[in-house]
Amino acid sequence: MKNRMPNDNTKTANLVNYRDPTLIGLGASIVLTTLVIIGSRNLEHFDSALFGYLIASIVAFGAIFFRYALWLQRPATRAYFSRGLKLFFQRKKFVRNTIDATKTVGINMLAQKFIFERAKTRWLMHFLIMWGCILSAAITFPLVWGWIHFKLESETGYRAYVFGFPMQSMDVHSVMAFFTFKALNFTALMVLAGCAIAIHRRLKDRGAIAVQQFLLDFVPHLLLIAICVSGLMLTASSTYFGGYMYSFIALSHQAIVIMTLFFLPFGKLFHIVQRPASIGVELYQQRAKEMEQAKCQRCGVEFASVMWLGDLKSVVEKVGFDYTMENGEKLQDYCPRCKRVMRGLAYSVLMDRPDKVFHGSRADNE
Ligand code: HEM
Numbered sequence: 226m227k228n229r230m231p232n233d234n235t236k237t238a239n240l241v242n243y244r245d246p247t248l249i250g251l252g253a254s255i256v257l258t259t260l261v262i263i264g265s266r267n268l269e270h271f272d273s274a275l276f277g278y279l280i281a282s283i284v285a286f287g288a289i290f291f292r293y294a295l296w297l298q299r300p301a302t303r304a305y306f307s308r309g310l311k312l313f314f315q316r317k318k319f320v321r322n323t324i325d326a327t328k329t330v331g332i333n334m335l336a337q338k339f340i341f342e343r344a345k346t347r348w349l350m351h352f353l354i355m356w357g358c359i360l361s362a363a364i365t366f367p368l369v370w371g372w373i374h375f376k377l378e379s380e381t382g383y384r385a386y387v388f389g390f391p392m393q394s395m396d397v398h399s400v401m402a403f404f405t406f407k408a409l410n411f412t413a414l415m416v417l418a419g420c421a422i423a424i425h426r427r428l429k430d431r432g433a434i435a436v437q438q439f440l441l442d443f444v445p446h447l448l449l450i451a452i453c454v455s456g457l458m459l460t461a462s463s464t465y466f467g468g469y470m471y472s473f474i475a476l477s478h479q480a481i482v483i484m485t486l487f488f489l490p491f492g493k494l495f496h497i498v499q500r501p502a503s504i505g506v507e508l509y510q511q512r513a514k515e516m517e518q519a520k521c522q523r524c525g526v527e528f529a530s531v532m533w534l535g536d537l538k539s540v541v542e543k544v545g546f547d548y549t550m551e552n553g554e555k556l557q558d559y560c561p562r563c564k565r566v567m568r569g570l571a572y573s574v575l576m577d578r579p580d581k582v583f584h585g586s587r588a589d590n591e
């Protein structure tokens with residue numbers, strides 16, 4: 226084998242281009258700002274008390290696009306992403322692809338079956354956190370962006386307006402009004418319960434303890450708990466304590482939400498936008514099985530699709546590795562079993578040359 230290490234570190238570093246992600250991020254922020262102006266009817270229905278939330282959400286939105294575009298520059302991610310899109314839009318298979326992708330969204334994104342298979346409590350933990358956060362976001366962001374506002378129409382009747390268009394009215398004492406105006410308290414309880422299960426596991430499970438890190442595995446929970454507790458304190462203040470310390474608690478809630486929004490693109494919570502890309506990976510794997518299969522150069526067994534092998538070789542080359550062997554073939558052209566056998570044989574030859582045994586990397590490079 227010629228050289229197994231990236232032969233030129235700058236080659237990998239040079240692949241990163243910050244200009245396009247920056248432009249994409251700025252573009253996303255501009256689009257959101259425009260939608261805020263349109264949706265709030267020229268800021269007529271925008272609540273100026275929510276200005277801090279607005280600015281933070283616009284910046285975070287752009288930052289998420291920036292980080293996503295940067296992530297897509299990684300050769301492997303890019304290969305899966307562009308190939309996934311091409312496979313999806315194949316004209317002949319478009320309907321079948323749409324059905325398969327919808328199934329993946331339902332089973333893996335919404336119901337999260339793959340977490341259920343790990344453990345039921347982990348599934349419950351994630352279900353509560355994910356749906357608690359999604360519902361909270363669905364309530365708060367449209368309010369912050371002025372896309373939804375409520376108008377008092379009679380002494381006890383409210384009408385909701387979405388993007389300036391009138392919707393159904395409701396009585397302030399109705400069950401619907403109770404759930405509409407109190408919904409955040411229920412979602413806060415969902416998220417708190419989910420975080421409690423997660424933290425309990427992280428304090429007890431030896432496997433988790435061995436690998437977890439404070440910033441990566443605890444900070445997201447602490448932020449979510451702080452948001453929920455400060456939100457519930459707002460309700461407690463207005464309902465039971467005549468508004469005692471309300472503005473201070475509201476400011477704390479805002480500060481923690483803003484911190485979390487800024488943390489979103491750079492911490493563990495980025496998986497919220499990163500993970501759904503696995504729909505493309507799943508489609509890739511499903512379609513790859515139906516395509517022409519590559520045969521191992523040594524034993525002739527079919528072990529992967531020709532498409533996957535081609536993509537793998539180009540990704541490996543882009544990250545600066547060269548797996549060309551002495552016979553001119555690429556190591557990737559061999560099945561996993563033969564690779565192990567070949568490695569074993571190479572080591573057995575080295576055993577006869579004691580001067581090379583403890584210098585594996587030198588021997589590999591020769
Ligand atoms: C609003 C959306 C979401 C939120 C707030 C969220 C939040 C979290 C948090 C806080 C954790 C860490 C749990 C721990 O400490 O063990 C986690 C883990 C995880 N998340 Fe999410 N997530 C969301 C969406 C998603 C989506 C869409 C997927 C993928 C389809 C996903 C996949 C995962 C997986 C696989 C884990 C590891 C779970 C385990 O086995 O313990 N998440 N998520």
Ligand code: HEM
Pocket residue numbers: 275278282357358361362365366369406407409410412413414416449452453455456457459460463475478482
């Ligand atoms: C996990 C996510 C969140 C939870 C569980 C949550 C929870 C709460 C709760 C329980 C309240 C009190 C509601 C009431 O008085 O009935 C509240 C208020 C509020 N939340 Fe959140 N929240 C979350 C995220 C957000 C986000 C992302 C934003 C902004 C983008 C936001 C903006 C607000 C605002 C503006 C208020 C009203 C505060 C005021 O009166 O000044 N929240 N939240």
